[in-house]
Amino acid sequence: MSQQRKILVTSALPYVNGSPHMGHLVEYLQTDIWVRFQKLRGHDCIYVCASDAHGTPIMLKAREMGITPEALTEGYSAEFANDFRDFGIEFDNYHTTHSPENEALVTEIFEALRKKGDIYTRTIEQAYDEKERMFLPDRFVRGTCPFCKTEDQYGDACENCSKTYTPADLIDPVSVISGTAPVMRESEHYFFKLSEYGDRLRAWMTDATLDKNVVAKLNEWFDAGLQDWDISRDAPYFGFRIPGTDDKYFYVWLDAPVGYMASFMNLCGRRKDLDFDAYWRPGSDVEVYHFIGKDIMYFHTLFWPAVLGGAGFRTPTSVFAHGFLTVNGQKMSKSRGTFIKARTYLDNLDPSFLRYYYAAKLGPTIEDIDLNLEDFIARVNSDLVGKLINIASRCAGFINKRFDGRLADRLPDENLFADFQGAADSIALLYERREYSKAMRSIMALADKANRYIDEHKPWVMIKDADRIADVQLVCTQGLNMFRSLIIYLSPVIPAVAASARRFLNEERWQWQDATSPLLAATLPRFEPLLTRVEPDQVTRMIEQSQESQPVPDTTADDDTISIDDFMNVDLRIARIEKAESVEGADKLLALTLDVGGSTRQVFAGIKAAYDPESLPGRHVVVVANLAPRKMRFGVSEGMVLAAGPGGEDIFLLSPDDGARAGMRVK
């Protein structure tokens, strides 16, 4: 192997205003596989990431929920960290952009750019919400498209005719926050002189050996001409305040990529062998790679290298962009149940399956990949269990039972094993180039070869012939060694399965090159199944649990108990009844208007026979807050009020003790 490389790898920072889902995982699994591969090859590879915690959407969501942005982002960050861990994504550090390291670095970069003359201010006009007293990003203004007249479109582009414009062009614009009409107001913004970085960016683009699609996109932007970049936002904003101002903040996209550096700096605080400057200053001998989605290429291939270079830092070695995830050929959809959260997957399926499936479909390009659930079941069962694990399973029995777990001291077919050894370099090259789908294909072709070998030598026939019993040990030793090489090649993709296999083979640790030298004369423990097949039911259940418009299916049929997680899926809240009125035409229903802490919603409850509407306002009840809204003849019911009793006049609403307030979670 060539000499040891020093590599720093990042995945894009997840924006923590929601839970991680299957789409997120494409990127983190792609990156994790690459990092694990580099480590297996003996390289010094560090993988850092962080939560992207700033910006308007997070600020507003926190406000809506009545909590601080810090609390909001910490909650989601914990979810991301847990889900990443459970999918076997192994960061060397996971940090946040809302950190002292990041603030220090952003400030340093800003000051360096300003000193250099790359920062200036200019007054711009922007939509302003007078009621909320804040400037509105384009996405927070909606109105009628000035071109095709479609109503309720975003302030930057029309979803119907896909023309672009500014919020000022909209007919009857409305702030999505207050519902009032925004006005145009002037504000002073800070700009970064990106326009002066064209030559340096073109040079960087050549050095970085980017994917041809990325280059095409970059050229498109160069041809259009680089515009200076607006890097400030006005208060109120959740982010870092610009030094020397009272009400100006750094735009989230300025501080987000700096979060890569901040996370690494934070790691340096724990790992004294790491020197921040050796990684991030010009002349560094470290390779730095950013894995990103194709939607954020702009920020990583233009702004980011320019900002780094301008502020006196090294630029990334390269940027690797991937495509998006579709499920069953379509965009993920909550109503179809294909908007699958990472946690929902984990509740039903083994993460190794998804890791393998994504690897089997991923290449180095920005093409989208499809998670086809039928294909998923067939693929992982056939490849992983039927072909790969099966090799070990069919050989291990003989070795365990007939040879006391003892492998032979030689291979009967060195030539065949040479095929497996010889594949090491080509498979490694495929991993290096992120050609995972091709790597998986060549590994599975070898697995077919191994199964064919066992089929041809028929150990189950030989075992009945006293003269040929020794040959059975040889054939199975050959088989298990072929399995061993393959599982080493696959270990970046399915590390958990590989670890079990390694324990079965009684070895301490593996490096890539171990795949090329056979394991002989070793004693093995009893073989245990390394992976069990996916049952279609598991996938069905996962979809059902992801389907928002459907009630959660009754799983008590096969199991009387539920897990704490199942229970926590039910969002029970204290609600205060604001209003209760009879529903015309319905003899059992009352229409309740509930305050669930900051927001109100309408719920229909079948309690008319037991309660007088006049007596209800003011009292507190318990409501299922995350029940999918249900359209009824009289309107939409957005939840369910809990009550006990058989019905009719015998219905008893649940009430909390004094002190409970609307919006409190019940658990």
Added chain:
RNA sequence: GGUGAUGUAGCUCAGAUGGUCAGAGCGGCGGACUCAUAACCCGCAGGUCGGUGGUUCAAUUCCACCCAUCACCA
């Protein structure tokens, strides 16, 4: 609207500077086997390579236009 990418057997995907380039895996069908997590092995697939024109002796592979899907437009 502009720009880029994608569109190949039921499904997921390979493929070539234009001429054995019409392929693999899965599914399906037939057979064999019984060591193995009903796994594995052998055989069978006739899909106008999104559509329409054009260039050429020859195009799925080049060009133009059109349609569909995805992304970006700071």
